[in-house]
Amino acid sequence: MAAVSANALTGVRSDRHESTNLRNKSWLSCFRVFVAVAGLLATSASPRAAASRVISIIPATTEMLFAMGAGDRLVGVGTYDRFPPEVDGLPRVGALLDPNVERILALRPDLVILYGTQADLRQQLERAHVPYYPYVHRGLADITQTIRSLGARVGVEAAGNALADRIERQLADIRSRTASSGRPKTLLVFGREPGTLRNIDASGGVGFLHDMVEAAGGANVLADVKQQSVMLSTELVLARAPEVIIELRYARGDATAPADLRAWDALPAIPAVKSHRVFMLQGEEFVVPGPRVVVATERLAKTLHPELFK
Amino acid sequence: MAAPTDLRRRLLATVAGFGALTIAVCLTAPLIGSTTIHLSRVFDRTIPFADNVDAQVFFVARLPRVLASVLVGSAFAIAGVVFQAFLRNPLASPDTLGVSSGATLGAVVVITFHIDSAVLGVSAVPVATFAGAAGALGIVYAMSIARRRGTSSTVLLLAGVALSAFLGALNRFIQVLGDYTDTFRSIRWMMGSMDVGSYTDIVVALVPIAAACIAIGTLPRELDLVSIGAEAAESRGVDVRKAERVALVSASLLTGSAVSLGGPIPFVGIIVPHIVRLIVGADHRLVLPAAALFGGAFLVICDVIARTAFGAAGMPVGAITAFLGGPFFLWLLFRRMR
Numbered sequence: 001m002a003a004v005s006a007n008a009l010t011g012v013r014s015d016r017h018e019s020t021n022l023r024n025k026s027w028l029s030c031f032r033v034f035v036a037v038a039g040l041l042a043t044s045a046s047p048r049a050a051a052s053r054v055i056s057i058i059p060a061t062t063e064m065l066f067a068m069g070a071g072d073r074l075v076g077v078g079t080y081d082r083f084p085p086e087v088d089g090l091p092r093v094g095a096l097l098d099p100n101v102e103r104i105l106a107l108r109p110d111l112v113i114l115y116g117t118q119a120d121l122r123q124q125l126e127r128a129h130v131p132y133y134p135y136v137h138r139g140l141a142d143i144t145q146t147i148r149s150l151g152a153r154v155g156v157e158a159a160g161n162a163l164a165d166r167i168e169r170q171l172a173d174i175r176s177r178t179a180s181s182g183r184p185k186t187l188l189v190f191g192r193e194p195g196t197l198r199n200i201d202a203s204g205g206v207g208f209l210h211d212m213v214e215a216a217g218g219a220n221v222l223a224d225v226k227q228q229s230v231m232l233s234t235e236l237v238l239a240r241a242p243e244v245i246i247e248l249r250y251a252r253g254d255a256t257a258p259a260d261l262r263a264w265d266a267l268p269a270i271p272a273v274k275s276h277r278v279f280m281l282q283g284e285e286f287v288v289p290g291p292r293v294v295v296a297t298e299r300l301a302k303t304l305h306p307e308l309f310k
Numbered sequence: 311m312a313a314p315t316d317l318r319r320r321l322l323a324t325v326a327g328f329g330a331l332t333i334a335v336c337l338t339a340p341l342i343g344s345t346t347i348h349l350s351r352v353f354d355r356t357i358p359f360a361d362n363v364d365a366q367v368f369f370v371a372r373l374p375r376v377l378a379s380v381l382v383g384s385a386f387a388i389a390g391v392v393f394q395a396f397l398r399n400p401l402a403s404p405d406t407l408g409v410s411s412g413a414t415l416g417a418v419v420v421i422t423f424h425i426d427s428a429v430l431g432v433s434a435v436p437v438a439t440f441a442g443a444a445g446a447l448g449i450v451y452a453m454s455i456a457r458r459r460g461t462s463s464t465v466l467l468l469a470g471v472a473l474s475a476f477l478g479a480l481n482r483f484i485q486v487l488g489d490y491t492d493t494f495r496s497i498r499w500m501m502g503s504m505d506v507g508s509y510t511d512i513v514v515a516l517v518p519i520a521a522a523c524i525a526i527g528t529l530p531r532e533l534d535l536v537s538i539g540a541e542a543a544e545s546r547g548v549d550v551r552k553a554e555r556v557a558l559v560s561a562s563l564l565t566g567s568a569v570s571l572g573g574p575i576p577f578v579g580i581i582v583p584h585i586v587r588l589i590v591g592a593d594h595r596l597v598l599p600a601a602a603l604f605g606g607a608f609l610v611i612c613d614v615i616a617r618t619a620f621g622a623a624g625m626p627v628g629a630i631t632a633f634l635g636g637p638f639f640l641w642l643l644f645r646r647m648r
Contacts, residue, residue: 080489097493098486191495193435197507199498225621231498233505233617233624235371238363239345250491266370266507268360287491 050155051111051131055093055104058135061113062087063290064147068159076107083284083292105130111153137228140211140297143289144168163291170294171215174301178217181305186218187242187272189232190286194260197267200232208289209248216300218244238267245272246279246303248286257282279303317595324596328603335607336380339614340372344624375504377512378571379613379627380606382504383578385519385568387586387605390579391597392526392561395537396554397463397470404565404579407453407470407558409446411477413569416442418481418496422488435499436511436570443566449473450562454555463540501626502573504613515571522560522567526598529557533594575628577635578609584638 055076056062062081065071071086079095081087091107094100099121104112105128114121116136125132133153135146144164151160188209191201203209205220207228213220221240222230245264249257258280264273272278281299285292302309341349351357351364359365389404397406404410416438419425425434453469485493506512532553535543540550565579582605583597590596612630619625 191491191498193499195434196511198505199495199503201494201498231503231624231626233344233371234507235343235345235367235617236624238367238371241363267366269363269366274360 051109051153052155053107053109054111054113054154055107055109056081056113057093057095057099057118058113058115059083059288060137060143060290061133061135061146061150063288063292064150064163065154067291068147068151068156068163070151070154070156070159073154075109076104083288101125113150137208137289139206140171140208140215140289140293143208143291143293147291167291167294171297174294174297175215175217177308178301178305181217181308183217183219184243184277184304185221185241185271186213186244186246186304187221187232187237187240188213188218189245189247190229192247192263195263197234197237197263200234200237202230202232204228204230208293209286212293212297212300213246215297216304218300218304234267238269241269241271243271243275244277244279244304245270246281246300249280249282250284250287317593320590320593321596321599324590324600325603328600328607332380332603332607332610335610336376339376339379339610340368342614342618343367343372344618370507371505374506374509374512375613375617376610377509378506378515379504379609381512381515381519382568382572382575383582383605383607383609384602385522385564385605386575386579387582387601387608388523388526388598389561389564389568390605391583391586391594391601392529392533392557393579394583395533395594396557396561397467398537398539399463399467400584401580402467403577404561404568405474405574406467407446407450407562408473408477409443409450409562409565410569410574411474411481412446412449413439413443413566414500414574415477415481415484416440416445417499417573418484421495421499422484422492424492436514439570440566443562443569446473446477447559447562447566451555451559454551454558499573500628502575502628504572504609504616504627506571511571515567518563518567522563523602525556525560526564529553530594530598533557533598534592537592537594573628575609575631577631577638578605581635581638582608 052073053075054065054070054073056065056074057078059078059081062074062077063083065074066084066086071084074087074090076091076093077087079092079098081090081092091103093103093107096115096118099114099118101121101124104125109130112121112125112130112132113135114125114132116134122132122134133150136142144167147160147164147167148157151157151163188203189200190203190209191199193199202222203213203220204225204227205223206226209228210220210223214223221242222232247261261278261280264270264278267273281303283296283299285296285299341347345367347364347367351362352368353365354362357365386404390402393402393404393406394400399406417435419442420434420438425438450470450473453466485496488496532543532548532550535546535548536550536553543550568575583601586597586600586604590600609627609631612634613627616625616627616630
């Protein structure tokens with residue numbers, strides 16, 4: 001922007017001094033170079049300035065910004081952002097697989113929060129000199145780390161730190177509350193073909209879902225599989241013999257979903273089935289690794305250790 | 311054309327050889343897995359089934375997988391033989407006419423629009439998959455009826471490729487409409503899985519597969535003659551259009567049933583017929599039973615590799631068939647180019 005206005009200014013000057021001598025022309029050239037360099041420096045320096053027009057493509061980071069009181073800085077959000085309700089009024093700019101670059105640029109953001117793997121979008125933003133903040137889903141500790149760095153990036157460092165501290169404190173409370181109880185062998189399922197035990201997807205030993213199970217006082221039966229998502233066969237379920245099975249469904253209000261748990265009766269040897277400890281938890285907080293991880297972890301803890309939360 | 315006695319001897323040898331292989335594979339496969347089970351415990355009636363982990367691993371986790379693999383592998387292989395013969399193209403496969411893409415569309419629609427809740431304990435996904443295959447099958451049938459005498463099989467082949475591409479594009483369009491969890495599930499389904507978990511799905515798929523196999527079983531002579539050329543077949547008294555209709559519809563029915571049971575597993579339908587022809591020759595009286603038996607055994611082996619060779623997480627069986635099938639396919643192409 002600065003470079004553009006400076007060029008316009010120097011353009012007017014060159015018209016006025018059309019008939020001046022060579023020395024004047026060389027001064028003019030030097031001035032142009034100086035203004036252009038200053039403009040470039042101003043653009044490249046902008047990533048360090050506090051952002052005021054932010055686009056967040058990731059639901060988790062959108063929730064983080066609202067939770068730290070920086071929701072008013074958002075000028076655009078991703079297609080799948082649903083929480084908090086204030087996002088409904090914001091323009092949508094696509095998502096992980098289909099970001100709408102044209103729409104993003106048209107909103108004139110000074111910061112775009114995108115997923116780390118969106119290499120094409122990153123390149124396009126670099127070409128347009130739009131700063132971006134790459135984000136990647138990892139474990140629980142990374143959530144609070146992201147909140148802190150994002151808070152600093154948008155100029156609400158204190159609020160970001162306070163939010164991160166609060167989340168860490170609440171998670172520590174849950175951990176200490178469940179620490180004295182036994183740790184049931186837990187299988188956390190986040191996908192399955194309804195009515196059958198086909199195409200089971202479960203949490204492996206990496207990522208925020210695994211961390212939440214451990215924080216809630218459970219022992220993930222797939223902790224040794226260092227993947228976020230494990231395609232689980234019925235044989236592996238039998239072999240790991242979970243004492244508790246928790247299924248996650250992201251959409252609330254599906255009344256028929258709990259009845260679908262009967263599919264697990266096909267494996268009666270599993271301790272969880274024998275002892276009727278197969279549960280279903282519904283809610284978006286289980287898929288969005290944002291500030292609501294505390295709610296999600298507490299719900300898991302209540303399911304694993306109901307006696308502690310009476 | 312072989313003399314009847316010679317043919318009978320070769321047929322017997324083919325069925326005995328491939329049959330022995332398939333039986334051996336099917337008997338061995340349930341004994342191999344990521345967990346150790348003891349057959350004495352599996353069949354120990356003194357232990358209640360609900361408490362017998364070995365029996366559950368055997369009967370719930372492994373045996374349905376083996377049976378489903380045999381069925382799906384056989385169905386894809388027979389369909390491949392028929393498509394390659396009637397379309398007179400060695401690169402034709404069960405998805406050439408778009409039936410597999412139609413089946414995939416059915417699955418993607420129910421997953422994306424959340425209409426996949428179970429009805430009476432049966433998942434809607436295989437039902438929708440079969441419906442999608444039936445829709446594509448209807449278009450295939452209409453194409454074969456509309457086909458005039460003299461229209462080359464290349465036209466039918468091109469129409470199938472176009473339909474397949476169109477349905478594939480529709481699949482991607484619908485996936486974009488869903489959220490990322492739906493897209494993840496759709497992609498997961500498209501990788502294929504033999505972990506069917508129940509015998510009901512197998513029995514449901516078995517009925518159309520058996521019907522299609524019986525229909526195709528009446529056509530080996532027609533397959534032989536048509537694969538040489540339609541005019542040559544007609545000159546020898548073959549009702550080409552009728553045979554073609556029966557063959558294409560039956561092969562499409564096989565494809566749709568197999569996809570609804572195990573997902574769109576690649577390469578079985580294209581490589582198994584070629585392997586079998588290399589062993590038994592081009593006579594479809596031998597190729598059909600050999601492909602059925604070898605296709606089943608091949609997919610069982612691929613599934614055993616998928617569930618044992620890659621640690622606890624396993625690997626989608628579709629990745630294994632493609633891993634084995636890809637190099638073979640390239641070899642076939644290079645061989646044809648020489």
